[in-house]
Amino acid sequence: MIQLEKIYKWHNNGNNRVFILKDINLTIEEGAFISVMGPSGSGKSTLLNIIGMLDEPSEGSYRFLEQDVYTIKEKQRSELYKQNIGFVFQAYHLIDELTVYENIETPLLYQNIKTAERQAMVADILDRFNIVGKKDLFPVQLSGGQQQLVGIARALIAKPKLLLADEPTGNLNSKQGEEIMELFKKINEEDGVTIIQVTHSEKNAAYGKQIINLLDGRIEK
Amino acid sequence: MIRNYFKIAWRTLMKNKVFSFINIFGLSIGLTCCMLIALYLHNEMTYDQDQPEADQIYQIGTVFEKKGAEISRTPNTPHPLAEGLHREFPEIADATHLLGMFADDKTLLQYQPANGQAIRSFYETRGYLTTPSFFRLFHYQFIEGSPESALTGTNRIILNEEIAKKIFGNEPAINKVIHINSNTNGEHDFTVGGVYRTSLKPSHIDARFFLSIAGGDMEQYIKQRPNDYATNNMFFSYIKLKSGTDYKKLEAKLPAFIEKYASKDLKAMGFWKKQFLIPLKEIHLAAGVTENVTPSGNRTFLYILASIAIFTLLIACINFMNLSTAKSSQRLKEVGIRKVLGANRLSLVRQFLSESVLMSVMAFLISCMILLILLPYFNQLAGRHIQFSLSENLLMATGFLVLALVTGIIAGSYPAFYLSSFLPVKSLKGKLTNTTTSINLRKTLVVFQFVISVVLIISSAIIVSQMNYLHTKDLGFVKDQQLVIPLRSTTAKNISASLKDALKKNPQVSSAGASMYYPGIMNPSDSMMYREGQTMNEGKRVRINYVDFDFLKTLGVQLVAGRLFDNAYPADTSYRMVVNESTVKEIGFASPQKAVGSHINFDWQGKNYKYEILGVVKDFHFEDLHKLITPLAFEVTATSASQNYLVVHTQTDNMGKLTKNMEQEWRKLNPSEPFEFSFLDEDFQRNYDAETRLTYMVQCLTLIAIFISCLGLFGLATFSAEQRRKEIGIRKVLGATASQLVILISRDFIKLVLIAIILASPLAWWFMNKWLADFAYRTSISWTVFVISAFFACLIAFLTICTQAIKAALSNPVKNLRTE
Structure with a gap:
């Protein structure tokens, strides 16, 4: 599903080149559940963002679902992204001005899905995540755990093949964190969604089927 | 999707209520300001545009010259000029002249109903004397009578709808007789020849009624000088050219006309004049001609206003954009999230644009409302009757809507195009580094x-x-506690002496005096006067006011030399004058003391008139402070005909009671005429x-x-x-x-x-x-x-x-x- 080859990412700091990622080669099969670990500044989030097409490497190639991400047209890449990738953030990143329902609905709006179908999809996921009662509330009216639940629901609404999570439990207490991890496990096993998560916690990392360790921009073997 | 945009736009507005209010209101103020000024400019520029034959009608202007140098430029001409030109030049199809009731502050109109009801008396303003041909040049919508015949014959009056309604109620006005008292035109009966509807479109002629010249005192004045092309420069002359005539060609022939008809008189008077033509549509904004039938507009002032309007709008728009932009940087995170959720640039651009357009359209609607509320006050301030209606000003309204939309689009385009250009990772961090250029621009x-x-x-x-x-x-005379009672009819003038005596009995009245003019109003009477041993060519313009024995005492002017008029000396009424210090200086006496007892002269129609100076008063402001004090002389008149005002100096704390008292005295002497008065200081301030x-x-x-x-x-x-x-x-x-x-x-x-x-x-x-x-x-x-x-x-x-x-x-x- 994902093939990263010779991925480099650097900043120019004066005359020095500061490397964030160095020579990353990585292949990920469909259905995988990978935890990326490493100390602060090791390039975890950057790697995740590159996989998620939110960021671009300075050098290297990236194939996603047999397509070369950096040679296809912007529009195709956008379609590829919209239909296949969902994102979950540590800070949830819900839109404050929208209700729970509207937040979850937004990705569908950008995919031009018809109203009736949209309503059915949102109703379905609200039901699945057990947050029907919260659908008209605004993000500030929810607890952190609930907000993250909405964030995950929003990431999954368009039925992506890949879910990317950047420290999804970082702002949550351990009980809430466990619940989210259980949810991830279930999604991975039951729906076959490929998951890549970045985490600091050994315990959470253990939910994954495979762990990748990053140190100074390199994958530790 | 669009619904979603507007939903989030509305919620963003509501979330930052103060900010949204300030921003929308700021743009509204700018738009309103600009719309008001645009309406005003439109009004100023459309004077007389609705006259169907406007392109053929010209007003005749005059340039006065002395020794080859221009002294003044006016729209005034002598009475025979318009008709004289008509006779002389075949390309002129028609001609008329017009005269304002210049000596009337108000004109008294009285109507005696047939059924023995009480006389109905009204003081009216804005009356004009004119000829029947006036209505062949200018088109008025007649509701009674017809423009062809309305003014033909003698003693005819044409009223506007409002006055007709006031005097006659719902009865027809035509052929009814109105008794008119005027300081300009004397006391005569006039028959109503027609009633017209007042146009809402602006015109430089703001008449409320027209009198035929035939039948009034002015006809006598005109008959005394049938071919006088030199003096009596107080008429407004209009000509209608045959279609297809080039007015510039006609204008070139005018010097020869003046040479032929006026040169003898002009040479005797020691000045020269040139005539020029002003197209009707340009009269209101004609350069250099200020005191037309109604005060002219000023092109420079309009340019200033227009630039103010543009600046205000520009600044309001830029502020709107600035504020929107400043606020939108807080939404960088939202842009990031939306991108992560699959938004492409286009949809973000659309979202931000619809948001700012929503704001600007709201601002436009608010400014329309403010405009409608402010317009009456603005009219009061500007002295105009400007109206705003969608049907009349559709183009302008559309223009402003488009302007608002453009502002909205430009204001929205910064967040739309700039914020959406970032990589989502960057925008999710919610940090924005602004370039110094845009900061400097804002600072500038x-x-x-x-x-x-x-x-x-x-x-x-x-x-x-x-x-x-x-x-x-300090104006140099007593301006406080001075009551002015206008004497507008022959009856009023006749009773002025008895009224004065009656009022003087009141202990709160210290003195009272009648005169033709009083300080603060126009004093047009003048003569070119010179001292013994000089000729008319060295004459200096001296303004003359005709007063009674008590006027100068009432006014409280200070005597410098000689004495004031005194009714102990009946000879004061014949060829004696009291002058001000400026007269003494201008005419060239060594001192006020030396001037007393000397003589000053003027010539008129070949005859010499000689006046003895009785006394000299200290210079006082008989005109407003725009003007330097110029020579002024007083002459006592024996008759009451030239007494237009009675000035009463009072000493009272209860003005209300005193004026009630005065009204009673007035009613006793002159029951058919309403009592009106004003305060001299307020009249003076009206300048x-x-x-x-x-x-x-x-x-x-x-x-x-x-x-x-x-x-x-x-x-x-x-x-x-x-x-x-x-x-x-x-x-x-x-x-x-x-x-x-x-x-x-x-x-x-x-x-x-x-x-x-x-x-x-x-x-x-x-x-x-x-x-x-x-x-x-x-x-x-x-x-x-x-x-x-x-x-x-x-x-x-x-x-x-x-x-x-x-x-x-x-x-x-x-x-x-x-x-x-």
């Missing part, structure tokens, strides 16, 4: 806005101080109506400018506080107090305002010097005005910035730093 803008504000603040202060000077300056209007206008503009520039500053402060959040957080952690932080943030802005003050002060000084130059008597511009204005501007700016600075200074540093 704020300085520019404050320059305008400070100029206006200083100007307001100087105008107010000049107005104050005008109100309090400054234009300045009073200007004061209001400048004050309004000052408020708007302050408001708008504060908006600009507010936007910049918001933006900068946003930018410096981290810095402020760190400084706080390091122990800075709130007040230190407020000073830190404010300092930069106060610097901008100071720059603005430095730029604005000389500008304001220059403008105000120009404005003050219009006044012969004026206050000096004191440096304290600048200091106080500067302080005021700084204070306003500081208060504006404070709202943002205090907010930033008091915010929790942990929160500010965590976003990093």
Whole structure:
């Protein structure tokens, strides 16, 4: 599903080149559940963002679902992204001005899905995540755990093949964190969604089927 | 999708209520200001445009020359000119002349109903004397009578609908007889020949009624000088050219005409004149001709207004964009999230555009409402009858809507195109580094806005101080507690002596005197006078007022030499004058004492008139302070016919009771005429109506400018506080107090305002010097005005910035730093 080859990412700091990622080669099969670990500044989030097409490497190639991400047209890449990738953030990143329902609905709006179908999809996921009662509330009216639940629901609404999570439990207490991890496990096993998560916690990392360790921009073997 | 955009737009508006209000309202003010001025300009530029034959009609103007140099340029001509030209030149199809009732402050119209009801008396203004051909040139919508015959014959009057209704109610007005008393035209009966509907379109002729010249005193005046092409320059002449005639060609033939008909008289008078033609549509804004039938508009003033309108709108639009942009940087995170959720640039562009367009359309709607509310007040201020209706001003309304939309689109395009251009990772961090160029642009803008504000603040202060000077300056006579009773009919003039005697019995009346003119109103009577041994060619213009024995005492003017008129000397009524000091100086007497007993002369129609100077009074302001004091002489008249006003000097604390008393006396003597009076000081102040209007206008503009520039500053402060959040957080952690932080943030802005003050002060000084130059008597511009204005501007700016600075200074540093 994902093939990263010779991925480099650097900043120019004066005359020095500061490397964030160095020579990353990585292949990920469909259905995988990978935890990326490493100390602060090791390039975890950057790697995740590159996989998620939110960021671009300075050098290297990236194939996603047999397509070369950096040679296809912007529009195709956008379609590829919209239909296949969902994102979950540590800070949830819900839109404050929208209700729970509207937040979850937004990705569908950008995919031009018809109203009736949209309503059915949102109703379905609200039901699945057990947050029907919260659908008209605004993000500030929810607890952190609930907000993250909405964030995950929003990431999954368009039925992506890949879910990317950047420290999804970082702002949550351990009980809430466990619940989210259980949810991830279930999604991975039951729906076959490929998951890549970045985490600091050994315990959470253990939910994954495979762990990748990053140190100074390199994958530790 | 669109619904979603508007939903989020609305919620964003609601979330930042204060900000949204300020922003939308700011744009509304700018739009309203601009729309009002546009309406006014449109009105000024469409004078007489609706006259169907406007392109063929011309007014004849006159340039007076003495020894080859232009003395004055007026729209006034002698009465035979229009008809004379018509006879002489075949390309002229028709001609007419018009005369205002220049000596009437109001004209008395009386109607005696047939069924023995009481006489109905009304004082009316804006009457004109004219010829039947007037209605062949100018088209009026007649509801009674017809334009062809309405004014033919003698003693005919044409009324506008309003007056007809007032006098006759619902009865037909045609062929009814109105008794008219006029200082200009005497006392005569006139038969109603027609009633017309007043046009709402602006015209330089603002008549409420027309009288036929035939049948009044003016006809006699005209008959006395059938071929006088030199003097009697008080008529407005109009000609209608045959279609296809080039008026410039006709204009070129006019000097020969003057040579042929007027040269003999002109040479005797010692001056020369040239005629020129003004196209009807251009009369209102004709350059150099100010005192037309109605006061002319001023093109320069219109340009100034137009530039004010454009500036206000421009600044309001730019502020709107600035504020929107400053606020939108807070939405960078949202842009990031939306991108992560699959939004492409186009949909983000659409979202931000629909948001700002929603705001600008709201601003447009609000400004339409404000416009409708303000228009009546604006009309009052501008002295116009401007109306706003969608059908009439559709183009303008559409124009402004488009303008609002464009503003909205430009304001939205920064967040739309700039914010959406970032990689989502960057925007999710919610940090925006602004380039220095855009900051500098904003700073320049704020300085520019404050320059305008400070100029206006200083100007307001100087105008107010000049107005104050005008109100309090000693005029050289007693202006307070002086009541003016106009004597508008023969009856009123005849009773003036008995009324005066009756009033004098009242202990609260110290004296009373009648005259033709009184200080503050126009005193057009004049003669070219010269001293013994000189000729008419050395004559100096001396204004003449015809008074009774008591007038000068009532006015309280100060005697310098000789004596005032006294009814103990009956000979005072024949060829004796009291003059002011300026006359003594201008005519060339060594001193007032030497002038007393000397003679001054003038010649008229070949005859010499000689006056003995009885006394000299100290110069006093018989005209308003725009004008220098010029020669003025008084002559006592034996008859009451030339007494237009009775001035009563009172000493009372209860003016209401006294005037009631006076009214009773008036009623006893003159029961059929309403009693009216005014106060001399108020009448005098009426000369400054234009300045009073200007004061209001400048004050309004000052408020708007302050408001708008504060908006600009507010936007910049918001933006900068946003930018410096981290810095402020760190400084706080390091122990800075709130007040230190407020000073830190404010300092930069106060610097901008100071720059603005430095730029604005000389500008304001220059403008105000120009404005003050219009006044012969004026206050000096004191440096304290600048200091106080500067302080005021700084204070306003500081208060504006404070709202943002205090907010930033008091915010929790942990929160500010965590976003990093």
